[in-house]
Amino acid sequence: MTEKKKLLRSLAGEAMDVPPVWLMRQAGRYLPEYRETRAQAGDFLSLCYNSELAAEVTLQPIRRYGFDAAILFADILLIPDALGADLWFVTGEGPRLSTITGPDGLKALKGKDDIHDHLAPVYETVRILSRELPRETTLIGFAGAPWTVATYMIAGRGTPDQGPAHALRESDPDTFGALIELLTEATIEYLDMQVKAGAEVVKIFDSWAGSLKGEAFDRFALEPAKRITAEMKRRNPGLPVIAFPREAGDKYIGFAKAVDADCVAIDTKVAPEWAAEHLQPDSCVQGNLDPKLMVEGGQRLIDEARHIVDALKGGPHIFNLGHGITPDADPENVHVLLEAIRG
Numbered sequence: 001m002t003e004k005k006k007l008l009r010s011l012a013g014e015a016m017d018v019p020p021v022w023l024m025r026q027a028g029r030y031l032p033e034y035r036e037t038r039a040q041a042g043d044f045l046s047l048c049y050n051s052e053l054a055a056e057v058t059l060q061p062i063r064r065y066g067f068d069a070a071i072l073f074a075d076i077l078l079i080p081d082a083l084g085a086d087l088w089f090v091t092g093e094g095p096r097l098s099t100i101t102g103p104d105g106l107k108a109l110k111g112k113d114d115i116h117d118h119l120a121p122v123y124e125t126v127r128i129l130s131r132e133l134p135r136e137t138t139l140i141g142f143a144g145a146p147w148t149v150a151t152y153m154i155a156g157r158g159t160p161d162q163g164p165a166h167a168l169r170e171s172d173p174d175t176f177g178a179l180i181e182l183l184t185e186a187t188i189e190y191l192d193m194q195v196k197a198g199a200e201v202v203k204i205f206d207s208w209a210g211s212l213k214g215e216a217f218d219r220f221a222l223e224p225a226k227r228i229t230a231e232m233k234r235r236n237p238g239l240p241v242i243a244f245p246r247e248a249g250d251k252y253i254g255f256a257k258a259v260d261a262d263c264v265a266i267d268t269k270v271a272p273e274w275a276a277e278h279l280q281p282d283s284c285v286q287g288n289l290d291p292k293l294m295v296e297g298g299q300r301l302i303d304e305a306r307h308i309v310d311a312l313k314g315g316p317h318i319f320n321l322g323h324g325i326t327p328d329a330d331p332e333n334v335h336v337l338l339e340a341i342r343g
């Protein structure tokens with residue numbers, strides 16, 4: 001009999017003394033082997049669309065550290081790229097896109113079913129990974145949530161307060177609503193292809209969910225996540241879903257249940273004890289070490305990692321960071337972290 005993978009056991013609701021662990025952005029610039037493979041690909045986007053090399057960088061942190069999960073190497077902004085927006089990355093600054101400021105910009109985009117030729121290399125990356133990953137490692141597929149992706153499509157770049165997206169939401173609710181609708185539908189098609197190619201879990205990254213308040217949060221963060229999850233589970237019965245409405249604050253309460261997600265990922269602002277009390281009764285909780293500690297290292301890293309494990313060990317928990325590991329993290333500190341968690 002084959003043992004169920006550890007990450008899948010947590011997602012199914014099992015509490016464990018030693019939780020499964022993986023890190024957001026575990027394949028990335030803090031690893032010298034990543035920087036080398038990216039240079040070989042040319043640049044970040046070429047790496048995302050080079051299936052062999054994208055699979056290689058996905059596997060690098062698995063070989064080095066033996067994480068319980070691998071996350072497909074890609075980016076949340078490949079969806080706008082596939083829909084026909086222009087996308088490029090400015091080194092040291094971040095993404096740039098053509099902007100959507102009204103109905104014309106929206107009309108110029110492709111339909112939800114016209115994305116697959118463009119995204120075929122991503123599906124191929126997933127197929128390679130499902131062949132090459134160790135038996136015990138779970139393969140996570142992902143997409144950005146419609147709101148977070150829309151914030152980049154509207155502003156044409158990352159913004160501190162998502163101001164342009166909020167402004168369009170107020171001034172042209174039809175265009176804004178239609179963009180969210182298109183992204184919701186395209187995301188379903190995209191994630192479904194990832195699952196058909198071998199992804200065992202999907203995660204929905206809503207990095208800017210926290211800037212939506214009150215009813216706007218329910219309409220543009222919760223509702224799209226709920227629709228995506230429902231359709232993914234209808235098409236793929238038993239598929240586990242991780243939702244990450246980052247910085248949702250009190251809106252974390254009841255989110256997993258309302259969305260029917262198996263797991264909710266929490267950011268660094270959430271106290272793990274609070275998550276144990278308010279979130280774990282509904283679902284598995286993923287998180288939430290401060291990525292700064294991966295730079296700092298030392299006893300604080302060990303103490304904080306153990307604190308999180310202890311606070312959440314009464315229910316299902318996947319150990320992770322509260323946001324992505326940063327390029328200045330020390331690769332040695334990942335060993336320190338794993339030793340603190342696994343002993």
Ligand SMILES: Cc1c2[nH]c(c1CCC(=O)O)Cc1[nH]c(c(CCC(=O)O)c1C)Cc1[nH]c(c(CCC(=O)O)c1C)Cc1[nH]c(c(C)c1CCC(=O)O)C2
Nearest residue numbers: 024025026027028044071072073074075076094205207324
């Ligand atoms: C908002 C967002 C993006 N991308 C993503 C999000 C949501 C999560 C979050 O809030 O961080 C998600 C993402 N981006 C990447 C992954 C791959 C999987 C993983 O290892 O976690 C995932 C899941 C690779 C990446 N995506 C990016 C890199 C760095 C690119 C490089 O190699 O230079 C990686 C490894 C680039 C990227 N991509 C994006 C930005 C704003 C940037 C620039 C900032 C930065 O440079 O860190 C958009």
